[in-house]
Amino acid sequence: MRKLVLAGAAALLCGCQAVSDYMDRKTDYRSSGPARALPPLEVPPDLTSPERDGRYVVPEQQTAKSSATFSGYQAERRERAAGTPVPGATPVLPAFDSMKVERAGTTRWLVVQAAPERLWPILKEFWKENGFELEVERPETGVMETQWAENRAKIPLDPIRRIIGRIADRAYSSGELDKFRTRLERSPDGAGTEIYISHRGIEEVQVSNRNLGVNAASVAPTEWQPRAIDPGLEAEFLQRLMIKLGAQEDKAKSLAASGQPEYRAEIRKGVDGAELLQVYEPFDRAWRRVGLALDRVGFTVEDRDRQKGLYFVRYADPAKAKDERGFFARIFSSDSSAKLKAEQYRVQVTQTGTETQVNVLNKDGAAEASQTASRILALLHEQLK
Numbered sequence: 001m002r003k004l005v006l007a008g009a010a011a012l013l014c015g016c017q018a019v020s021d022y023m024d025r026k027t028d029y030r031s032s033g034p035a036r037a038l039p040p041l042e043v044p045p046d047l048t049s050p051e052r053d054g055r056y057v058v059p060e061q062q063t064a065k066s067s068a069t070f071s072g073y074q075a076e077r078r079e080r081a082a083g084t085p086v087p088g089a090t091p092v093l094p095a096f097d098s099m100k101v102e103r104a105g106t107t108r109w110l111v112v113q114a115a116p117e118r119l120w121p122i123l124k125e126f127w128k129e130n131g132f133e134l135e136v137e138r139p140e141t142g143v144m145e146t147q148w149a150e151n152r153a154k155i156p157l158d159p160i161r162r163i164i165g166r167i168a169d170r171a172y173s174s175g176e177l178d179k180f181r182t183r184l185e186r187s188p189d190g191a192g193t194e195i196y197i198s199h200r201g202i203e204e205v206q207v208s209n210r211n212l213g214v215n216a217a218s219v220a221p222t223e224w225q226p227r228a229i230d231p232g233l234e235a236e237f238l239q240r241l242m243i244k245l246g247a248q249e250d251k252a253k254s255l256a257a258s259g260q261p262e263y264r265a266e267i268r269k270g271v272d273g274a275e276l277l278q279v280y281e282p283f284d285r286a287w288r289r290v291g292l293a294l295d296r297v298g299f300t301v302e303d304r305d306r307q308k309g310l311y312f313v314r315y316a317d318p319a320k321a322k323d324e325r326g327f328f329a330r331i332f333s334s335d336s337s338a339k340l341k342a343e344q345y346r347v348q349v350t351q352t353g354t355e356t357q358v359n360v361l362n363k364d365g366a367a368e369a370s371q372t373a374s375r376i377l378a379l380l381h382e383q384l385k
Helices: 002-024 070-081 116-129 159-167 231-244 249-256 283-297 327-331 371-384
Strands: 029-031 099-104 107-112 134-138 143-146 149-151 176-186 193-206 222-227 265-269 275-279 300-305 310-315 343-352 355-362
Touching (some): 099 249, 107 231, 116 134, 116 143, 116 193, 176 231, 176 283, 193 231, 275 283, 283 300, 283 310, 283 355, 343 371, 355 371
Antiparallel strands (some): 029 149, 099 107, 107 193, 134 143, 143 176, 176 193, 193 222, 265 275, 300 310
16 A cells, blocks of 8 residues: 555656646757757867866866966956956857847847857857757858757646657657748848848648548548747747857846837838838838748748849749648648749839838849739738738
């Protein structure tokens, strides 16, 4: 009887711990692809490799300069806090103190006073540390994109699932996948970098079984469909990135939450009767927000020309498909012939006085007045309004 009571108490404690773990975790992403061995640690070119045998050495003793007096010790600590290099000290990942978050509507982006070339390897490491594998890496356009990954923190960890999860990690699924695109742009003054993080999500839903025969109930077919963009996730990863770059956690939280939504946009008819998107803000800010909106919606941005206000994109219009029902099934299908054909377009951002207008052009730069152009403007408006 005593053993039975102890076993019950242990099970109850396990259940409480599982609930506690679930409440403590907000995100726990793991790539949806096959398990891969992590690559060896790569030290960026501007850093030096850490010493192997210095784990138990007092930090002050690792420098060539070592003070025997308390006042000298305090002076060295002040030098380190101020960023003054101490002779003989081992360089570490630099902290980026000059950071700020800018916000327009539900969109936020991070401005760091450092060159994109310096931030690129840090961002690659950042996504791997957060459980993502990178699917796209294009330094020439400043774009990297993760693979689809599942937030395992959304799966309730009751005692049974906790035990099974130790044996087979993929035995349970949340039915949702996320991916994130990171885009880097030099700031207008050329001295810093603007970092944009955009989220896309899909969810597994059960399709209608009316035409699937007698055994439809047991088959329960599903397909992946897009779900709403989560600005909260974008803000959370911006906050984590700020901490990665050296900001204190409290400061990162306040920066990520700063700013109030204040800008709007609407679709109008131009003088030629074609639709356009009117954005009530100057060109610089509109250019950034349009770029982030393209990332959020999932356009492939092949190139951009800020001076001419052009984004060169590819867009696959689902309305042109003969069968809309299996849209995402075809996207994830291995049969390339089943995928929708993405066509080339140009998204033009033009300043008009104190405001900005957005037009859709065809691949040759002529005005596009098709239904596809209207759908592109509608998708952008949903993000910019």
